[in-house]
Amino acid sequence: MKYPSETIENSINEISKLPGIGKKTALRLSLHILKKEKEYSKNLADSIINLKEKTRFCEECHVISDEELCRNCNNENINIQKNKICIVEDTPDVIAIQNTNQYNGLFHVLSGLISPINGVGPDNLNIDSLIRRLEKNKEIEEVIFALSPNLEGDTTTFYISKKLSALNLKITTIARGVPIGGEIEYADEVTLGRSIITRINYKG
Amino acid sequence: MYLEKIELKNFKNYESENINFSDKINFITGENGSGKTNLLDAIYYLSFTKSAFNKIDENNIKNDTNFFSIRGNYKVDKKSISIDCKYKKNEKKIILFNDSPYEKISLHLGKIPAIIIAPNDSDLIRNSSYYRRRFFDLIISQIEQDYLQGIIRYNKIIKSRNLVLQKFKKKKYVDRNEIEHYDDLLIKLNHYIRNKRSEYLIEFKKKFFEIYNSITKEKHEIEILYKSKVEKSIENDVYKKFLEYDILTEKTNFGIHKDDYLFYINNKPIKTFASQGQQKSFIISLKMSEYYIISKKLSLNPLMMLDDIFDKLDNKRIKDLMRFIKKKIRGQIFITDALNDRLEIFNSKKYNINLIKIKNGQINYDKK
Numbered sequence: 168m169k170y171p172s173e174t175i176e177n178s179i180n181e182i183s184k185l186p187g188i189g190k191k192t193a194l195r196l197s198l199h200i201l202k203k204e205k206e207y208s209k210n211l212a213d214s215i216i217n218l219k220e221k222t223r224f225c226e227e228c229h230v231i232s233d234e235e236l237c238r239n240c241n242n243e244n245i246n247i248q249k250n251k252i253c254i255v256e257d258t259p260d261v262i263a264i265q266n267t268n269q270y271n272g273l274f275h276v277l278s279g280l281i282s283p284i285n286g287v288g289p290d291n292l293n294i295d296s297l298i299r300r301l302e303k304n305k306e307i308e309e310v311i312f313a314l315s316p317n318l319e320g321d322t323t324t325f326y327i328s329k330k331l332s333a334l335n336l337k338i339t340t341i342a343r344g345v346p347i348g349g350e351i352e353y354a355d356e357v358t359l360g361r362s363i364i365t366r367i368n369y370k371g
Numbered sequence: 372m373y374l375e376k377i378e379l380k381n382f383k384n385y386e387s388e389n390i391n392f393s394d395k396i397n398f399i400t401g402e403n404g405s406g407k408t409n410l411l412d413a414i415y416y417l418s419f420t421k422s423a424f425n426k427i428d429e430n431n432i433k434n435d436t437n438f439f440s441i442r443g444n445y446k447v448d449k450k451s452i453s454i455d456c457k458y459k460k461n462e463k464k465i466i467l468f469n470d471s472p473y474e475k476i477s478l479h480l481g482k483i484p485a486i487i488i489a490p491n492d493s494d495l496i497r498n499s500s501y502y503r504r505r506f507f508d509l510i511i512s513q514i515e516q517d518y519l520q521g522i523i524r525y526n527k528i529i530k531s532r533n534l535v536l537q538k539f540k541k542k543k544y545v546d547r548n549e550i551e552h553y554d555d556l557l558i559k560l561n562h563y564i565r566n567k568r569s570e571y572l573i574e575f576k577k578k579f580f581e582i583y584n585s586i587t588k589e590k591h592e593i594e595i596l597y598k599s600k601v602e603k604s605i606e607n608d609v610y611k612k613f614l615e616y617d618i619l620t621e622k623t624n625f626g627i628h629k630d631d632y633l634f635y636i637n638n639k640p641i642k643t644f645a646s647q648g649q650q651k652s653f654i655i656s657l658k659m660s661e662y663y664i665i666s667k668k669l670s671l672n673p674l675m676m677l678d679d680i681f682d683k684l685d686n687k688r689i690k691d692l693m694r695f696i697k698k699k700i701r702g703q704i705f706i707t708d709a710l711n712d713r714l715e716i717f718n719s720k721k722y723n724i725n726l727i728k729i730k731n732g733q734i735n736y737d738k739k
């Protein structure tokens with residue numbers, strides 16, 4: 168494609184590097200930014216720069232954070248229950264679980280799952296820091312695994328739970344089952360089969 | 372079920388071609404290299420999502436272009452179905468069923484069951500156990516989607532486990548926790564796959580003996596045996612026992628990926644003790660049994676592709692073979708042959724044959 172201005176061309180090239188954005192969408196976004204007031208583009212650019220410059224990983228739980236310790240780990244939030252810790256693959260999982268409003272315990276981000284095919288072994292994950300954290304933090308009673316229900320997730324859960332066996336903690340995994348509002352006939356057979364096996368007492 | 376029409380774009384030596392088929396016998400002729408087998412391969416692609424001959428998709432794109440697409444229109448129980456297979460260089464292959472994509476391509480297998488009899492079928496007898504496992508796996512997979520998913524999962528676990536074994540050897544340490552979960556899963560999958568394989572073979576053999584005896588005059592004793600180290604009940608610590616050896620060899624040595632099917636004639640291995648003709652009869656019987664078992668289990672007739680089967684046969688054998696095909700295959704048939712005067716050998720009117728002539732990737736067809 169040919170563009171009348173080099174500045175526009177540069178902007179399109181950069182924006183279209185984002186996942187899911189093609190040249191045409193990038194052009195539309197560039198023109199949209201161009202139409203808005205100057206402050207808009209400055210705020211946008213600043214927020215992007217800050218993403219890289221002002222964030223880091225929490226030293227305790229490895230979630231993306233502004234400070235050394237994230238909002239969950241810095242002891243400022245008194246509502247956090249410190250007797251539970253939830254193990255997740257990555258930061259988006261923390262956000263998703265927090266937004267359910269059903270859990271307000273601690274988190275620990277592994278930054279991946281064990282997958283030899285993708286060259287990821289236990290050494291590449293934040294497992295040692297988890298064990299140190301659990302040894303240090305005697306308040307923690309329960310470890311909840313909230314990893315994807317696939318080969319990689321199950322392998323990771325298995326590996327870490329074996330490593331934790333000496334610590335005498337309650338170990339749980341999130342339930343797998345038919346989605347709420349879903350219809351049984353459309354659920355896949357494996358999920359449905361597991362839901363039948365791990366059925367629960369009806370509480371009225 | 373049958374394939375009504377196929378549209379090819381940049382597929383092998385076809386640039387852009389639409390071809391209509393009859394629901395009975397389609398006789399595809401043309402000189403060597405004209406594109407007869409390529410046409411069969413396009414039909415094969417729509418059933419199996421890959422080529423029967425060249426597994427690398429990129430190699431099936433027409434020279435100097437960067438994509439191919441194949442579209443087939445089928446009739447199944449009077450309903451219309453369309454299948455698309457599109458591949459662009461460096462992109463993911465897409466399979467569409469009635470214009471909507473699959474979540475996983477493997478879910479397509481079995482939707483349009485098909486069988487091909489081709490010269491490279493001799494691999495079944497002469498080559499490694501891989502070809503025999505694949506032959507039987509493809510039968511079961513076209514009937515039971517769960518079996519295919521089991522095989523895919525099994526292979527992924529073996530690959531992961533082998534990589535961990537390699538790491539243990541290289542870094543000189545062993546952590547059983549890294550491998551035990553794979554072992555547990557493998558034991559369950561071994562059990563499932565082994566039972567399916569032996570179950571299907573029992574049913575397969577019944578038909579196989581019947582077909583073999585109907586196409587050969589001489590009476591031979593033939594046998595197919597399923598050979599597996601995996602017993603009906605598997606010990607829970609089988610992988611633990613082999614771990615040291617597995618690390619030494621850097622691969623998993625126990626499991627259904629080592630299975631084989633043994634073919635015998637008069638109590639001797641067919642590979643070394645059967646004549647060419649006997650081997651050919653054996654292979655045709657394997658394929659016809661496949662046709663029979665799939666059509667029975669799915670209650671529909673798979674597409675049958677016969678690539679160059681008349682080669683090296685005398686006129687009498689060709690006549691016999693055609694009579695046999697007509698009698699045994701009730702569904703749609705595609706036959707390729709380099710010589711179209713072979714049609715003179717048998718009365719083509721009686722067979723209601725749709726003749727398709729190909730020249731350099733182009734079609735001119737008429738009904739005979």
